[in-house]
Amino acid sequence: MNCGIMGIGTYIPNAWMTAEEISNKSKIPENIIIEKFGLFKKPIPRENDTPSYMGIKAAEKAITDAGISPKEIDVVIWVGGQHKDYLSWISSIKIANEIGAINACGFDMSSLCCSMVSGVEVAKSLLVTNKKYNTILLVSGSRDVDFVDYTNPETAFLIDVGAGGSAMVIRKNYNKNVILGSSIKCDGTFAESCIVEYGAAKHWPIKNEEVNKINYGIKDVESFKEKLGTKTIDNFEKVVKESLKYSGMTESDIDYLAMLHFKKSAHNNCLDRLHLNADKTTYLSEYGHVGQNDQILSIELGLKSGKIKDGSNVVMVGAGLGFIWAATVIAWGNYLNRYKQERENII
Template identity: 35%
Template sequence: MDVGIAATGVFFPPHVETAKDLVEKTGIPEEIIIEKFGLIQKHVSDSSMHASDLAAQAAKSIVEKTGAPAIDVLIYFGSPYKEYPVWSCATKIQYELGLENAFVFEIMNVSSCFPIALKVAKDMLVSDRSIGNILLVGGCKESDVIDYKNTRSRFMFNFADGGAAALVQRGTAKSRILGSSIITDGSFYDDVKVPAGGSVMPASIQTVQERLHFLDVKDPQGMKKRLDPLSVPNFVKVVKTAVEKSGYSLSDIDYLFPLHTKRSMFFELLEQLGLKEEQAVYLDRYGHMSALDPCVGLHLAERQGLVKKGDLLVTVSAGTGYTWAATVIEWGG
């Protein structure tokens, strides 16, 4: 049964922080931010916009074109950092978009979640004929949870804000969602987290004073030592497995939509997959937006006319914890 992405949407808050702005915040030289972090600029929202608002803005054009009554399910796949700590923003998004016929839920696996959300949506449409249209929505305001004075969290200084959405539909001629592959190594569960605000360390005056409500890395060197031998090989493995489950091989890939990483990892991944730089979208003008990156990359590539009928596309991402995920799409034009 053919299930594919029928439309995508994105939204970026108007305020932009450049590499030069980050020099003032971090003390890191501008050339390192651009060349090593791979960041020319990124969008950052003000206090008036939250993850749910960014997600809803990204989905508006899709809802206007499809019609609110046609949306059967809304799935939030974006950042876990939202307006409130114990709260579903999917219900707010459903209400604000007027999707009265849609039931909603959230899936969260930090930055790895878009390829997983595609698989979940496809599997739901295949298994349940009463569902015709699933709207995937994600928002990210993770620039809020970065402490630029904490060098342990240095690899997350590229975190940015935005919204992304994708309409997954049965029988669309636009594309076909094919195979997926997911790897999780739970030994990294304690490496990256916001220490305070949960049941282990409830919020207090002390946790605020000690700046424990920002993302932190428990042992950067220890994590790097364990993660470096695994990261790119696991990226390659999920891509290879997803492509082969789809009936293709790595040499058939036309375009890759990865999460935003440091530039050296991006090029290493391309080399391992046998791809050229022009066969991937690198978000150096947008930064890393949690799970949104592959969806944003796909949207930008389509708008720029980079993908064509018959192309084999791969969305791939990874999230702390640690999970790697890839989903293959055959583009219909």
């Protein structure tokens, strides 16, 4: 039983912060932001760009791309940020109502910036195991940029974080853009390393002097940096190779790597580990890190540039604070044509 991607969509706010503006806020030289952080500009939210609004706009595009009615959607899964429109709130139900998915149930899940990639595995599992479900919408919106303190050098690695939304329609027995193997790895030793400490249950009710502290912070900077430096690229490599293994492939079969935005050196290191050239991915220097939306944005850009074609093996890979790494392989294009060609080659 195949599960394939029928349609994708993104929403990018029409408001931007340039490298120069980031430099002015952070006091990091503009050339360092461009060359080291790999960032020319990033989208930032306007007043009405709540996470659910951005998700709704992306979902509408994905549904149009899929060529279906929203009434055909059986499940809406929110895979966006935990920083939602309201505290203790379910985004998926709001979105289902707004887009006209009147027959859908919904729930929210999160692995932070890894949510879209791990959500693909959850959606596929639901479709395979539940006879009632045929079509699932994954939808995301992220504005964790609200928590970035540009004056804190300890969290400077987060200055590329922007805002946006994305969505994906997945259908059972759909033989295009078929979802193959996945891999997810976690490391709980990072669980409380980089967090937004104030404004949540551990510090409730919030005090007046804590309002300006609702930002990302790191408790043990040296330990965090050491663990991140020794583990993150290794685990990127592991989940990519494991997802390929489960798909009957190796890294030599990768045609396109749809991955999150991070600093240029880490990006290049990841490509080197997988023996990939830069033309097999898209570096999001014009967008930065738009949370769990990076992979869908990368696929859109890859399709537009011609890097992704019918028959391409696409690997989505991401990472979320906490820490979690995940990868999923997509056989892009007509899956039946692929096997027809393979049989013809054998004959």
